[in-house]
Amino acid sequence: MSDLLPTSPLTSPVIKTGEPSLIQSTCAYCGVGCGVDIGVADGKATSLVGSAAHPSNYGRLCVKGSNLLNTIDLTGRLLSPEIAGEQVSWDKATDYVAEQFNDIIKKYGKDSVAFYVSGQLLTEDYYIANKLMKGYIGSGNIDTNSRLCMSSAVSAYKRAFGEDVVPCTYQDLEETDLLLLTGSNAAWTHPVLYQRIERAKKINPAMKVVVIDPRKTATCELADNFIQLKPGTDAAFFNGLLHFLSENQGLDTDYIAQHTEGFEQALTQATSWTVTKVAEFCQVSIEELTTVYQLFCSSEKAITFYSMGINQSSSGVDKCQTIINCHLASGKIGKAGSGPFSITGQPNAMGGREVGGLANQLAAHMDIDNPQHQDKVQRFWQSPTIANKQGAKAIDLFDKLASGEIKAVWIMATNPVVSLPNRAKITAALKKCELVVVSDCVEQNDTLAFADVKLPATPWLEKNGTVTNSERRISRQRNAVLPAGQAKHDWQIIQDVATKMGFSGFDFDDVSDVFKEHAQLTQFENDGERLLDLSGLSQLTAKEYNELAPIQWPVNDANPEGCARVYADGKFNTPSGKAKFIPVKPQLPLQKTSAEFPFVLNSGRLRDQWHTMTRTGKTNKLSKHTDKPYLYLHPTDAKALAVQNDDMLSITASTGQAIAHVKVDAKQRLGECFMPIHWNQNYASHGNVSDLYQSIVDPLSGQAESKQGAVALGKKTYKQYISVHTTSKITLSADFWVKSTTAYGDSYQVALDEPTIDALLLCQQISGLSGEWLTFIQDNQSYVVCLQAGKLAFLGYFSATWPEIEQSWLEHVFGSKTLEFATIQSLLLGISSDEFNQGKQVCSCYSVGEKTINEAIAQGCGSVEALGEKLQCGTKCGSCKPELASLISQYNADPIETAIVLAED
Template identity: 50%
Template sequence: MAEQHTTTTKTTCPYCGVGCGVLATPLQNGTVQIEGDETHPANLGRLCSKGSALGETVDLGNRLLHPKVHGKRVSWDEAIVSVARGFSDIIAKHGPESVAFYVSGQVLTEDYYTANKLMKGFIGGANIDTNSRLCMSSAVAAYKRAFGSDTVPCSYEDIELADLVILAGSNLAWCHPVIFQRLRQAKEDRPEMKIVVIDPRKTSTCDIADLHLSVKPGTDATLFNGLLHYLKKEDYLDLEFLEAHTEGFAAAMTAAKTSAGSIPQVAAVTELQEQDIVKFYQLFASTEKVVTVYSQGINQSTSGTDKCNSIINCHLATGRIGKPGMGPFSFTGQPNAMGGREVGGLSNQLAAHMEITNPEHHDRVSRFWKADNLARENGAKAIDMFNEVASGKIKAIWIMATNPVVSLPDADKVKVALEKCELVVVSECEQFTDTTELADILLPAAAWGEKDGMVTNSERRISHQRAFLPLPGEARPDWWIITQVARKMGFEAAFPFEKPADVFREHAQLSAFENDGERDFNIGGLADISDEDYDNLVPVQWPVMENTEMGTARLFTDKRFFTPSGKARMISVEPKLPFNPTTEAYPLVLNTGRIRDQWHTMTRTGRAVRLNAHIPEPMVQIHPLDAATFELVDGALAEVSSQWGEMIVRVVVTDEQRPGSIFVPIHWSSQYASMARVDALVASVYDPVSGQPESKHTPVTIRAYQPVWHGFILSRHPITVKDANYWVKVRGAQFWRYEIAGQQSLDDPAKWAQQHLGEEGEWLDFTDAKAGRYRAGQIKRNRLEGVVFIAPSHDLPARSWLSQLFSLNSLSDAERYSLLVGQPSQGQKDAGQIVCSCFGVGQNTLNEAIQSGHVNSVDEIGQKLKAGTNCGSCVPELKKLLAH
């Protein structure tokens, strides 16, 4: 019988900064059907693997559903009073600088606005910062230096219109997959389009690249300074534009010539081939329509702002800005990082793109908010904020929708700081995270699908994220929680909000208040929006004014910038060496980042079975030369360590990694692995202009991790692993998977296995004590309940065929025997490691189809196996399999 549908709701994806439109339809069986919204201009119906799996992440397992104070469930009134009194008492004793908010690009604009107003306007301090500081604050600082405002000038459409697209420090294929699909399609439609990827790694994005520049980590500014000098030397400058619409050209050119005045000089610094540098420079010089997309690989650096400005300089020098198919385009990492910038979510901003230390701006916001206590000095940025928690200067902190014990650099220090902090309040959806474990007060927040409000994507497009599920338990939206605390603190008049539309109207009104065109952010056309129009708002790009109610596709079309002179500033960029150079003790460069199917610290994506299958364990990618030097084996375990911490990860040897560098994903927390918080290794050093930390260049060393035994457990029910120094927890279909290893011998493996899975049922096991091998299957009512495999090395049977046995209602004799011999029974198909998450297509299935000649192209794979036909994120891997 077909599922009965309820109402379909148009909403917005909660993952990356692309801001895709989603159609969500709750079904009567409690699940949610997810489709792409073909009418949304960001994605036009496309979704990535994560977005497609959103319906699998809305269950209530591990949800925080009730307020708690010191571990005890309390009423909302008691929780609100506890927060308000705790903050008020500390402020009364130590002043407003003794408290802080740490918020997130995961919250909605209305949540952000309310939090910022409370802290800066009425508590009177500016210690509110956001995890967006970690991903895009260097881009913000660079735009403000160049344009006088935090203005992203481009639209996604410009990427499709460009004749040359440069992807600098952006693994678009995995981190912004839908835009990668749009770019791939544009190149297929116009094969003459050129794409250059600038990245130390050969990522999946290189699949569509005409040129890949594997730069030495940290040398991007030299590369772009060299381009600027080349443009002048070869007479490709737009002199008319430079004269009329820019300033600072001479100083910028002098710095470029000094640092990168010749191709050999650039090649020596970047370690690129001279001919590749020339090819890149000639492409840029001879192509009018150029878009440069840059992201974390540029931003996350102690000189990230300078790197961004080195890119912007090249566009200004050639007048390639403010026109279709042109511009420097920063991509944000989170769904509402841009919305946080709009409302002043960073500690050095006021709301509506105004500045705390600008007297005119301060006076304006004070009058609008009727706030006599508005903060006058910038607050602590993220790294400094937690340093001040550690020192005791900040005595109370409210953390909203983020997990800093996992995601901040020097994460162990952050953990210790919160353990010692006088008052830690956490608003969260999840009951158990590395950060909630340290909270004095836990506040249950609404999750995606339950909350209502606006988000702004990377192209300045405001979209409505609508609720389609009821609030579970006592969960409440963040704006409501903040409003209640503000009222209890005595600020009732300033927080009259009863619904999200009330907050949004005030936000829009402030953007237009005394805005005579000198401020870029203006959504005054929405200032009087009715509740009904708010509910039905279609995606629109700001500025949105009465004369531009349909929004604004691109900015600076009039060549007027938001500096006092109206001219853009070219910035003198002197490339800097990474703050932490490699040493004999720490000879490798650690680069961190995202993988295709996971998001942040996995509190959402870890719930979706299909998203855990592609890369199920924390891993380190390393070049074969380095693997040989450090005596590492592909598939074995390794210990990575720095001056600040250490971790244990699975080794992936690949020539796609640059020699001298390693890559480790950011996603695993202590909820999912024993020693995999990569940010525990990263130093808390940051760009002095933007405050953005250096996440791409940490000196580390690596060595083989050699436990006494390796193994895995598959269990139909979650368990707690004991006596394992290394463990990773993976949610599978109808089972939980645990990868394990230990440094102490297991005297009685059978007893150990039963301690984990229980003694009940029928046990089939095989023991070779001399070889240190043990295999066992637990069966109840002829159905597989659990599997335990132990061996002296990492070379263990594939988990994929064993996983398939959990879907069977009963086991045959052959399948029972296969458990003992450790290999599939005759006729049993082993799909292999998952390549296509959307349709669960494994590598063995694909290899068999390719080798048999049944498929000879990506299109044929799609036709016969479906792989690559939904989100397209696996297409680069399909091409590799075909090539091999």
Template identity: 45%
Template sequence: MTCETRTTCPYCGVGCGVIASIDDTGTVSVRGDPEHPANFGRLCSKGSALAETLDEDGRALFPEIYGQRANWDTALDLVADRFSRTIAEHGPDSVAFYLSGQLLTEDYYVANKLMKGFIGSGNIDTNSRLCMASSVAGHRRAFGADTVPGTYEDLELADLVVLVGSNLAWCHPVLYQRLAAAKASRPAMKIVVIDPRRTATSDLADLHLSVRPDGDVALFNGLLTHLADTDRIDQGFVGRHTTGFSDALLAASRMSMADLAEATGLSGMLIRQFFWLFASTERVVTCYSQGVNQSASGSDKVNAIINCHLATGRIGRQGMGPFSLTGQPNAMGGREVGGLANMLAAHMAIEDPQHRERVQRFWASPQIAGRPGLKAVDLFDAVADGRVKALWIMSTNPVVSMPDADKVKKAIEACPFVVVSDMQTNTDTARLAHVLLPATGWGEKSGTVTNSERRISRQRPFLAAPGEARPDWWHVTEVGKRMGFANAFDFDSPAAIFAEHAALSAFENDGARDFDIGAFAAINRDQYEALVPFQWPRPLAGAAKERFFADGQFYHPDGKARFVPVQPPLLPVELAHGTFVLNTGRVRDHWHTMTRTGKSARLSAHLAEPFCEIHPLDAAMHRIRDADLVKVANDEGHFILVRALLTERQARGSIFVPMHWTDETAFPARVDTLVKPDVDPVSGQPALKQSRVSLARHATTFHAFLVAAEKPTHLPFEYWAIAKAENGYRLELAGDEPEDGFETWFSQSLGLDEDIEIVRYRDVAAGDCRILALRGSRLVAAFFASRSPVAVSRQWAVDQLLTDHADATARSRIVAGRPGAGQRDKGATVCACFSVGAKEIARAVGQGCRSVEAIGQLLSAGTNCGSCRPEIRRIIDAQALLAAE
């Protein structure tokens, strides 16, 4: 018998529905939910691999106090006592919470209630500050509320979709699939991608604008001017429903085409082509994500985009409007409950005394935060200088993800009292906790999340919590009770919390606020368990809304939208020789700091170590070759070592390094140690994509690759990166040979016993070293070292852990590092969903497969999540060029 549970994916803001199944043996499988309106059964590679991430390896299973096991009562009593005493001695602003878009709405709600309503401080912020705060600021400035006007369906109904700073194919893959399907059914649909990099998403575009970093405000200001000059302004909408148009247009019209070309780095021809497409197309959706938000001018970028939609009245109707794509699964839910330091619950404003009084009265709380709290960067500055003396971090890893990450690490280390709630024990942040509270993870916890189109869905448990792990909402409510607020935190279930959250959203609302889910204020447990996905608003009385603002009614006191005059940032000083603009972001198959995706071998197969994308001409100037190690450094002496990946898809003068690797998975590779804590002055969001760094080839004595059935215990190397592999681990290593030699390190680090047969090969002159360890006919480990990057097929070497090696010839092939006759090397993994390699695809092209569809029919590659389809297309094109030669 198979038990099935409908739940929601814990990764990006698309909010896909999934069905988790458990068979009689306890084996979990996951598939897309065909009835969920976010994805209609589609999943990306990460969602498809969810069942592979559910092991208990590294899980926090019981509370710890200063590294020693404790019981729950002792741990919670200590947390409550230290927070209470700190507040009593130093005031409410001496404590802080730092939360996460990984939390469920119910977790967020009680944490915000405790901090703002009962402790009385605004010092509660979230890692959503790092990804969506500028969208919030832009929405509130323009609309009077943090409202996302449209729906996913609008991407399919639009005749023009503009993607700004959004690598949809890798970061929101299911939306990319929906958009690709819409374009395939309506080829007249146009897609414009505005991004300094030519990402995988650009392969779907009719027009790619490689805008220079921070050139977006200038581009959309130029568009606003063009719309006015060509009589495309909807004068009726602007006159009746907005204010400030003249000031916004005046600010926008101060640039000539020559100035615009310089500010954007684009040719006048490309700029005019984009302007013409936007001006002549009624149904336009402009989607934007981290490339817009993660900037010191992010809020202005958001408003420059919104200004163009307000000016044309293209908002709130089918197939048109500005659309913020959230990064995390519950960034929106956190915003709804006031999880940001500058917001109150239920989209009320902390700076509004009437809102503060209303929330305090509803909560019957002894006090309410009287002003915004510290935003993320300022919060950790306050930890560093001692203003914050007790800190509670929930479900996030700021030692890796915050800018100036080493400073953040030192601040946490110096903080007198640090609590961390997490499901993993050994994250870079959890290791610094004085009290570690074990949290439940996806598949174990119950609650709701809100996706990018305002759709609230249930996450339901289908696994028992391991050890003594408890939900985050329970952690908070138990501490709240112990701090003397028992009545306010006497929740017995997430259903009760959700009901209170819904009731607050409707309290004295009467349509004055956008967020209203009062229809669920009296929800009981059974109804909560059966809750189907729905979009807000869902008031107790009156009709639900699919879209906002088509009627011209906004949430400023006069009911009108605001045009926001914005100016492009000053052009940066010309880059000095050897200096680059560092862009950070995600890769296709990993999520945040890999505490979940890092457990899946096939999700690591595509990109298994940190890398730096460099344009080949920039690399040549610095004598960097493909696969070299490169040193990326800032002007303060911080540096990382990463693998060079040369590609013409990277703009010259810029490099890209992903954000995912931590001190657990690679060293030294925490890219945010290089990022300065520059923030947007309106939103407080850090500029994670425009740092200045230097780049140099990093010479080492040796490079090595290791596959092993067991994880090595000691890595005494200058550089290393480790990833899960099928039946074991794969490692990249570089540096000097250990003092005792490779073989001694190999045996000791892997704990090899007397039953192991060692096969050795060493060519001192050439600098090559190969070591195999076998138990009978099974490979236990294989080590390959040379003076230059090791030319061994990684996936083939990994596959040898699963292969029988009974004869000497088979072993010699491993030593040689290449397959023998009759063996096929799959090559580097391209399709993570079906583990299809680049060489398999190339061979299929040679056999006559000349399209992505044909490859899919033969190998299944590209037929599930579709994120690999651009890469498959590039392999097909490359093979065609080889054939033409």
């Protein structure tokens, strides 16, 4: 990139501020790793589109990626270092952190400190952090939030192949005959890949897609077959497939003999899993099961695409292994359109795996408990020591904080109070910890509330380095603007602390120097032992690094342009060179239901939100699709609990409680419920799902069982419900509240156990606004309005039930420069204009609501394409297309019911 020049020490790339330029970077969200083109003028990002030439997305972006520039304002940014809440200089902050870490290590030993890092870090950040902890402090106590995402898949790949290598590419998804999607709602979690699959199926209608999931999700709109199995029974399903292959000429006996070992033992364990037994165990029909097994058996090429629904389990490694076993047994691996494909959740989870970001790894795919590898890494680093045993994995790390074994923790770019299970235990651990250092780009989140030291790090758009996506493709994440305030890149912050701790191995002048050292370590005395080999990139100049195009590893003399297909020769990275079958005895989840906690709780992502909403929560476009945490519940269960849509439920587990609105959903299994993961205490008083999970992990991977909890449900009512809409920040204390971002400011839904006596006074107190205050009271309902210079600044509705007001009308009214008397009357009566009543927003790109879409379907738009032509929905990012297809299916199933709903609206 000619717009990025080599850097001076500890500075960001110098960005030209003259003529408009184009910066090619990588999206900040999921592990797909989409390329983005960012237009820059006068030092500001002005436009963003998908990079047409990037091989991960070819120009496509999902709704989150399309809205990246709507999340980059400086509101809520951490811009200066802080110690104990006081702003300090960088020198003072890093002096303090280095001194405190040295003192604690001297007093309690090297294992008394820990780092907890993130898949949001760039590879260079990860590399420096891992080098400091394992090579200089000498402890294995560095782990990452990727532990919660894909560590079970890592363990299974390593156990089977001898190395953590994903053997598939995105192109395989388009070239396969059969695609099994299991434990993945790709339509919402990896939309760009879902769109590639959708396109491939249109080009090749013979391609079959099977979805295996306890929930009927948006992904099922593409499915030829849907297996709605009992939660946690995945290993039995794939053991049954292995047995079926052996009984129906589905084995590739030559491949098994030449390229694998341990097959007989794995098959013996699977032999008892007949179709009848699997159907009973998984609670699916024999016919459905047989159909899917026969498809896998008869298909020449097959991909099994799996994600956190498989990984997040107390037996996640074994579940991944049963998938791998089936592909090895059928020879459907190492060739186009075939393989076990684990898809990651974060943009750089793979990069973190490469550099040893997990507590049970060394750098460059070497083993932390292997003395030869320890010696090799230490000699390369020329470091004073080297970690010689596994460190504390995520859950264990916080247990050791609670016990006092770990005295200091440095948390980087992650929010464990929200993301780790058993929130109460995590908060207690942080309260007890002697020193909590947090590097982040926001000034406030659930974890920062416990920070003794806050260090301002650069976010996406300001960060500069590399990421590796789910198909082993390294891409540049280039900064398009300079760091705001005093923010620094994470690698620079770590480097500064390491140097002040007295270590000499951190004299990097430029981020390209860090990458080059990482690449050189993958090459060092490798001799073909490991596929992770970046020797072809180990001598890049700063200019070549800045211009680096997306490339898949290994990159070496044999593969100078990178390598898409691995294991094509059937040679693996085990001592024998053969892949290993592992016998698996299926285990049910350990968090079991009981008379006290009778419902199974599942959790996961929504279409338009990301992690803990640090970015996505800032833009109103991404809040409209789902503006509050819901609990999705089967109609029969809802009836038994006497609740309807938008009623409230208390959700209680042995570990804590949450409160959410009800979403009645026939796509749930009876006795099961689903809640999204995103809401935290910046956006909801009781919306954190991690309160409801126990700290139960897979014994091999340490990954938490976050797809099955046991909860009790009870209808929740309050005496008063309030809808607050404001252009300014408010100070709120309430028994229950949920916040969402709007085009005009913020919207709150508030509930009180005891009604307020004076609605007007409460609104004035929480807003602090001066202006013309108006109020109207009728039938125990209160309506409060504040006007400033004729414009609407505040609106509050008080009622004994949830006040309903059309958000699109409010946006129109708040955006009006002056309000007519009739509009003010409407506000004081809580009556919105019918022309704005579109219902729930489905298409975020063009703000198209459900009512408008249903009307178009009733008028004859019988396809997603027809809806796009009429309303534009689905024609930009495409994230809403599965939901559009679902609305068409609902209408076709019951057009009379749809007509009744439209008439009622």
